[in-house]
Amino acid sequence: MKVNLFLHQDQLLNDTYDYNRVAYYVDMGLGKTFIGSEKMWELNTPYNLVICQKSKIDDWKEHFEEFYPEYKAIVFDKQSLEIIPEESVLIINYDKVWRRPELTHLRDFTMMLDESSLIKNERSNRSKFILNQLKPNNVILLSGTPVSGKYEEIISQVNLLGWKISRDLFMKQYVKREWDDIDGGWKIIGYKNIDRLKRKLRQYGAVFMKTEEVYDLPEQNHINILVKTTKQYKEFSAHHMCEYDGEMFIGDTPSKAKLYQRQFAGHMNKNKLIRLRELIESTSDRLIIFYNFKKEYEVIKQLCDELERPVSSVNGDMRDLEAYERQSDSITLIQYQAGAMGLNLQKSNKIIYFTLTDKSELFEQSKKRTHRIGQKQPCFYYYLLTKGSVEWRMLDVLKMRKDYTDELFEYEEMKK
Template sequence: MKLFPHQERVLNATYEYNRVAYYLDMGLGKTFVGSEKMWELNTPYNLVICQKSKIDDWKNHFLEHYDYQVIVFDKQKIENIPPESVLIVNYDKVWRRPELHKLRNFTMMLDESSMIKNESSNRSKFILKLGADNVILLSGTPTGGKYEELWSQLHLLGWGISKKLFMKQFVIQEWDERNQRFKIIGYKNVDRLKAKLAKYGAVFMKTEEVFDLPIVNESIVKIPGTKEYKQFARDHIIKIDGQELIGDTAAAKKLYLQQLAGVYNENKLQYLKDLIDSTNDRLIIFYNFKKEYEALTNMIDRPISTVNGDFKDLTAYEECNDSVTLIQYQAGAMGLNLQKANKIVYFSLTDKSELFEQSKKRIHRIGQDRPCFYYYLLTAGSIEWRMLEVLKERKDYTDALFEKEEM
């Protein structure tokens, strides 16, 4: 397998390490670097933990480039795992497979290792207790700009610092009188933290350090608002399309404001239809909710591909130049190679900075030779404007932040 020079540099720099983190920007080929490191480590058994949507990609990658026996650990129990094999399991199921605790003499690779940033979750606690001889972490956004979320990954790399000491040394906190708890307001000793990460086998690499990718063009489209949005923002209750929306909590109010700015806004749906009709190019559309997916599929009269929690089919994207690909953030913002397209439309926005940043890299990556265009459809006077502002600061738009802004 022929690697790019930057991939060979990364492997050479970590040759002596058996626990590594390849924090390579989206599009720099973490899959190839990680699998080559696994092959170099040459353990009898290998375990790859990834998102559900990436299982087939990893399976096909190993079958195409290596001689491993590839086993997808889904519903069945596996009694005898043959040597020279790769076992693939997704994050949602791994902690339900207690037999993995018996596995020995193996290399563990975590694709999108930021999935274990919450060390108290079932998946993280399970993974942290596995007895891997070697560890390979892969992520383009390991922290989403939040260094406190690195601790569980550092633990796997062999840095035995406690969470309490880590927070004391690298995180700045202050007391929040209103919520009666400490809140994070910044970071300190960042250069020391980065030096420690390098010492424990972590490599960071940005796309701009390696390739001159095409220019990026962003357009914010102001969509007319609706009286229904204004009514709900004022009264926190409305009946629309036979459904009563009640914003009795901050989370519920935020959710329904997003939907009223999106799928319940006929102006936005009409603009999107006009935008689709204005080009014969492939389009990628990111959305959040099932109700949005239903409205979009009913409206679009072109070949459609889908990536969401229930279904994944990229046939139209691969085969049709005029296809429209509908992607739900959680299912498809990470990992997909969609550089046949060069236009992304954001019908609605995600709360999560990491998913937002990753979504943009689906088209702006190695192999793209055209300028990339991003269209943000924002309803006038709506929550969407503040959401985009926060996301561009590489922060999550949380319920707590929304509640604070509403006061």
């Protein structure tokens, strides 16, 4: 069927018409799927390879089957390349791609990376395989948050665009650093020459677009919900050791201490469940709840069942959106890693953050599940924050579009 593009999508394709390696760094909701697939169609190679998150495999297959029936969409698992016909789109997830060495023999193909920021770690197996082993004729990168506030994370992506700048040279030209005498290494303190960096990226086929450049979306409202702390949180925060429900928690490393503080402020804080119950009971509207850990899912799901609210779930084990789609009083529980990216949830305009992620990219993406094209109502974001806990500092850091790292946590612990 004929794909009817929006004006802004046509504009981006026209801006990159002369490039065979492109990056569409555009906000969620502006239709990167259509922009990327239309560019792939224009490039017209015999074979095509789409690498995406596991949760997006079926979405991409259905997209090509519906809008580009001339392609044969294949979820690539263990097929032999010898039986793959021309005019095919092979679809595979990031965690499997490096386990399929036969893909290194693929020729005459266009490679598209959905959420290309997932190759930011150049040392990971997936990144090394994609950067060094695959030999695409053309490259299409799609991301709404290509750097998450850390410009050094874009190096692997710009190399794929054909800008063969080394990490050392990139750091010298665009990153401010100072020597840390305590740890004996360079510490990033900021960035420089960003306008020059963006001009350079445009020379290599990268284009940028924000939602506000295209649409007037509804207002966003951010509301902090204060939650009483507990004796256990205070005890663990003071001594990095505390017993809860018959189990001893010992934070003997910065990573463990941060993890347990988050859990003592989260599902192990009964006051937070009380405040969550109050929020749920205050409305019969569709609600979205973001969480981190399986234990959180268990207690939130139990609460929803007690309140007799229909539940949808998106996590590493399931993706069930039936209640969300069909019932206006549903509650959709989403684990950040599994559902912060890619879902269209604009039937709801209320998101509750039971706990916060420590990843800026997931935080920014999560807000766009409801604040996107098709949303007619103001969007509300409710942050359940335990008083005096690590959650407040995490939110401050996330607002700066930075990750809340173990190093930050350790530094703040030292200041106490």
